[in-house]
Every structure is written in structure tokens, then in C-alpha cells.
Amino acid sequence: MAGGGGPPGSKKRKRAAARRSKASKRAKGKKPYEAPAARGGGGGGGGSKEEPQPVTAMDERGEAEEMSESTEPDCSLEKELKLLCVKLRYYNMRTNRRCRLVTEALRKMDGKYLEIARSPTACVLQLCVKWCSHSERDPIFVALQPHLLDLSLDEHTVFLVHNIINLLNIISKLGLQKSSVLQHMTTVIQQVLEKGIVEYSIVHTVILEYLTIADKTSALDVIRQLIPHLTERTYAVDELSGVARLLGKPEVEKKRSSKPLLIQIMQTKEGLKLGLACLKHGLAEDRKRIIKSLKWRIMKLALSDYGCLFVICLLSIVDNTELVTEVVIDVLKKQLKELIFDKGTGDTHCCSSFTHFVHVI
Numbered sequence: 001m002a003g004g005g006g007p008p009g010s011k012k013r014k015r016a017a018a019r020r021s022k023a024s025k026r027a028k029g030k031k032p033y034e035a036p037a038a039r040g041g042g043g044g045g046g047g048s049k050e051e052p053q054p055v056t057a058m059d060e061r062g063e064a065e066e067m068s069e070s071t072e073p074d075c076s077l078e079k080e081l082k083l084l085c086v087k088l089r090y091y092n093m094r095t096n097r098r099c100r101l102v103t104e105a106l107r108k109m110d111g112k113y114l115e116i117a118r119s120p121t122a123c124v125l126q127l128c129v130k131w132c133s134h135s136e137r138d139p140i141f142v143a144l145q146p147h148l149l150d151l152s153l154d155e156h157t158v159f160l161v162h163n164i165i166n167l168l169n170i171i172s173k174l175g176l177q178k179s180s181v182l183q184h185m186t187t188v189i190q191q192v193l194e195k196g197i198v199e200y201s202i203v204h205t206v207i208l209e210y211l212t213i214a215d216k217t218s219a220l221d222v223i224r225q226l227i228p229h230l231t232e233r234t235y236a237v238d239e240l241s242g243v244a245r246l247l248g249k250p251e252v253e254k255k256r257s258s259k260p261l262l263i264q265i266m267q268t269k270e271g272l273k274l275g276l277a278c279l280k281h282g283l284a285e286d287r288k289r290i291i292k293s294l295k296w297r298i299m300k301l302a303l304s305d306y307g308c309l310f311v312i313c314l315l316s317i318v319d320n321t322e323l324v325t326e327v328v329i330d331v332l333k334k335q336l337k338e339l340i341f342d343k344g345t346g347d348t349h350c351c352s353s354f355t356h357f358v359h360v361i
Contacts, residue, residue: 077108081121084108088127102132106140113143117157129163140164141173167209178213185210189222198229199261204270211277223278227286230262230278231293260293263301272306276313287318291327298331302339 084105088098105128109116116125129137141164144151148165151157171178189210192203207226211219265271279290291314294301301307311328318324332339 078119078121080108081105081116081124085121085124085127088124088131098131099133102128102136106132106136110139113140114147117144117147117151117160122157122160126160126163129160137164138173162205167213171213182210182213182218186214186218193222193225193229196229198226199264201265201268201270204265204268204274208270208273208277220281223281224283224286226274227278227282227289230265230275231260231289259297262290262293263297263307266301266304266307266310269306272310275310279310279314279317284320288320288323290314291318291320291323295327298328299335299338302332 084101087093087101088105105124109125109128113125116122125140129140132140144164148161152161167181170176171181185206189207192198192206197203207222210222214222262275266275279287282290298311302311315324315328
């Protein structure tokens, strides 16, 4: 191995040293990774500003997920409330056990009444309001009072508002005088009756609330003024036209109805209660007028959800045997088969009640 070279292995050591120097130069030229929050801080030397990094689709997706997680209700709480809702719906439950479940549900919902009222688990709050004590209902009323109007406009939360609002409770909570409230409501209802605007469920609710606080004479006076509107043929207008009429605007559509208003209002629970109040508290001549208005229409009423309950109460309240037999019993006798096997209403209570009626006649 003659001449000219260095010691053995010197070339390999030179090549390794060259590779290490190139790697160190690349490492010095490469900028270290900085988190997005630390960018643009200006802490380094030179005062150079870095360009803003573009927002990627992944960044947008991450922000959207964080936002949804912050607005989503507590899933575990929602599951617990749904389970309590199922338990509270048991009709054969003992009172003390139901009270314990209501207290437990209210404890879980404490401070979140408005959020729960606007969620799919609002049924739990509705059941709690129905079964809880007055002391337990007061915090719910205080929390939801500023939002009752908005909640009443929703088709799902309107039932919660109905359960919360009680005229007698509001009078006591707000420190109002019962006589002043009664006088004001009498004036308002009198104007409604004079204009004949009695086909809407909100009017039925107001009159029913009035009957709970009015004396017997005032209640009978309202009922006697209401019965002619319910037994005569009326103009059936839609809700929008009715609102336009209240605001003094020309009606869009006016359609002549061939049936008395009493049959029309039997589509709602409030209408049923109002009809029963007229039937129960009206005079003998008022009941006679009600029965005559149902002639040739009793079968249609008997096959409806709430109308069948009205017919059953009519048979048990009215003592005018001759008129009831002519208008009601004789018609129902001819349609017994349709009454017994009718499944249109899906109301087990109505079906069992009419089955009992069939056995009686």
C-alpha cells in the first residue's frame, strides 16, 4: 500500500465529518415549530412579522365541534330526566313515591328551568309543575315569568304555561285585589260577548278562569249570554281573520257555517269544559236550547274525541226525558253498531262509557 495516503480509515472519517456538518447546517436553517397561539408574539429578534396562517377546513371543523359541545345540554341529565318522566307517568303510583320523584327531578333541574322548558325534556318539567307543591312551584314561576309569553306561543311549551298559570295564584303572588281583577275581567268578557268573538280557545280559557273566581250570579250571567252564541249558526272564520277583526281590519274570508258553534268548539279540551259549564250551570230553558241545537248532529258529536264526553254528561245531567229521548237516545239506538266498533277517536274512556250506555238502554 504505497504512498500517498493517510493512515488507514482516514477517508471514512472525513466523509462522516462532512455528513455531520451538512446535517448541522440544515438544522440551523430550519425554523422550530411554533404553536398558533405563540405566533406573531414578536418575542424573537429582528422584529420581523410572520404572515398569518390560512384557516384550514380541519380548523373550522374543530371550532364547530367545540361550539356544539358548549351548547349541547348535559346528556347524562337528559337521560335521567327522561327516565323520571317515564316513572312519573305511572297512574297507579303512590302519592309519597310520586312526591319523592318530583322533588328529585326539581333538584336536578334547579337553575335550569328555562333551558329545560325549551328542550325535548320539557315534559318532565310539565309533570313536576302538575304534581309539585306550591312552595316547589314558586321558584319555577319566578324563573319562567319573564318568558311566559314566548313559551305560550310554542305548541309544545304552551301546556307548561297552562299548568304554571293559575289566576288565583297570580292574584295572591302579585298582591292584586280580587274585586278589581273581577271587575276588569267582567268588562273585557262583556265586550267579547257583545262582539260575538267566542270561537277561539284563548277566549274559552279566559272565560273558564273567570268562572273560577266569579260569584254565582256573575257566572250565571256570563253563561246565559254565552249560550245563544254557542247554539246559533255562526260564521266560521280562521284564526288570522279573527285577529284581523280584533284589530279593526277587513276580514279576508267569511264562510257561513251550517252547524252551531257548540259542535265546533268540542275540538278542544277548553271547549268541552266551557260546554259542560253551560250545561251544568244553565237554567232548564238553556239546557233545552242546547239540546235542540244538537238535533240531527248528535251522531257526529258522539263520534268525536271530546264530543262523546259531552254527550255522556248530557245524558246524566239533563232531566228532560222526552227531549233527550227524541234528540239523543233514539238517534244513538239506530247507530249502536257504529258506536261500539268505532275506532276513529282512539279514546278508551269514551269507548267504555258508550259501551256502558248501550247496556243501560
